[in-house]
Amino acid sequence: MTVTAGEPPVPAALTSAVQRWREQGKPVQPPIHWSREAWRRHFPSQHAFLDALPERIDRAEATRHAADATTPEGAERAFLAAMIWGYGRVGYGPWRTARVLTTNPDAVDRLAEVAVVAREQGGLAAFRDLAEKPLRYLGVAFGTKYLRFVTAARSSDRAPILDAVVRRWVSTHTGQHLMIDAWRPAVYAKYIGLLTSWAAELGLATDTVEELIFRSAVSREGSGQWSEPWAGSRSPEQRAQAALLELEQLFDTAEAEQAQEARRHLDELERLIRQCWTD
Incomplete structure (x- = not known):
C-alpha cells in the first residue's frame, strides 16, 4: 500500500x-463473547468447528482460522470465524451469515477465490474482485472483515x-x-x-x-x-x-x-x- x-x-x-x-x-482489543448455541442451530454441519472455538474470540483467533481460506472448506471456516467475531452477541448474526452462504450458489468456492486474490494481489485487488462479482447479502462492512483476516493470516499487507x-x-x-x-x-x-x-x-x-x-x-x-x-x-x-x-x-x-x-x-x-x- x-x-x-x-x-x-x-x-x-x-x-x-x-x-x-x-x-x-x-x-x-478485548475478545468478544458469542452465542455458541445460536450458531450451532444455523450451521449443523459445522458443530465440530464451532465447538472447538473458545467462548470469547479476538482478532488473533479469527486470523488463525483464516490460514486455509484458499480452499472451500477453509474459506467457510474462515468466514464463520470472521462473522462470529464481527457480530458477537448480535442475535441475527448467525441467520445473516447463513443467508450469505445459502443464497449464493457456490458461495464457499467464491470466498476461496477471493482469498486467493487477496493473498496474491492484496486486499484492494480482492475488494475489486468482489465488486465485479459480489455475493448477495455480503456488504462492505462484513466483507472487509473477511478480507482482513484472510490477508492477516498469510500477508503483511492486511486489508483494513x-x-x-x-x-x-x-x-x-x-x-x-x-x-x-x-x-x-x-x-x-x-x-x-x-x-x-x-x-x-x-x-x-x-x-x-x-x-x-x-x-x-x-x-x-x-x-x-x-x-x-x-x-x-x-x-x-x-x-x-x-x-x-x-x-x-x-x-x-x-x-x-x-x-x-x-x-x-x-x-x-x-x-x-x-x-x-x-x-
Whole structure:
C-alpha cells in the first residue's frame, strides 16, 4: 500500500487515541463473547468447528482460522470465524451469515477465490474482485472483515476493515464520506490512502490505525460490542451520535439501495446534531 499525496493530516482524535493506547502499554482489543448455541442451530454441519472455538474470540483467533481460506472448506471456516467475531452477541448474526452462504450458489468456492486474490494481489485487488462479482447479502462492512483476516493470516499487507463505525468516525473527523452501501473500489482505495498516510505519520501499521479508530469510536460513543478502559461519561451529543451509529450498523447487510437511502438520511441527522452543539 502506498501513501497518497494530499491526504488530510492525522485527526487530533486519532492522535489522542494513539497516545492513550501507548500510555496503557498498547493493550490488545478485548475478545468478544458469542452465542455458541445460536450458531450451532444455523450451521449443523459445522458443530465440530464451532465447538472447538473458545467462548470469547479476538482478532488473533479469527486470523488463525483464516490460514486455509484458499480452499472451500477453509474459506467457510474462515468466514464463520470472521462473522462470529464481527457480530458477537448480535442475535441475527448467525441467520445473516447463513443467508450469505445459502443464497449464493457456490458461495464457499467464491470466498476461496477471493482469498486467493487477496493473498496474491492484496486486499484492494480482492475488494475489486468482489465488486465485479459480489455475493448477495455480503456488504462492505462484513466483507472487509473477511478480507482482513484472510490477508492477516498469510500477508503483511492486511486489508483494513471499513464498517459503519469507521465510516462515521472518518466522516466526523475529516468531513470525508466513505460510502459503503455498495462495493466501490474507488472508495476503498481512498480509505486505504487515508490509513496509509496516517500510519506512516504515526509510526504504526495500517491495520493498527484502523483498530484504534474503531476502539476510539465505540468507547467515545458507547456503541458497538467493544469497550475500552479509557471510556468516560458521555455528553448528550455523544449519546445522540451513539444512537445514529446503532441505526447505521443495522444497514451493514441490507440491500444496497436501502442502505444508501438510509445512510443519506443518517448523515443529514448527524449534520444537524453537530450544528445544534456548535451554534
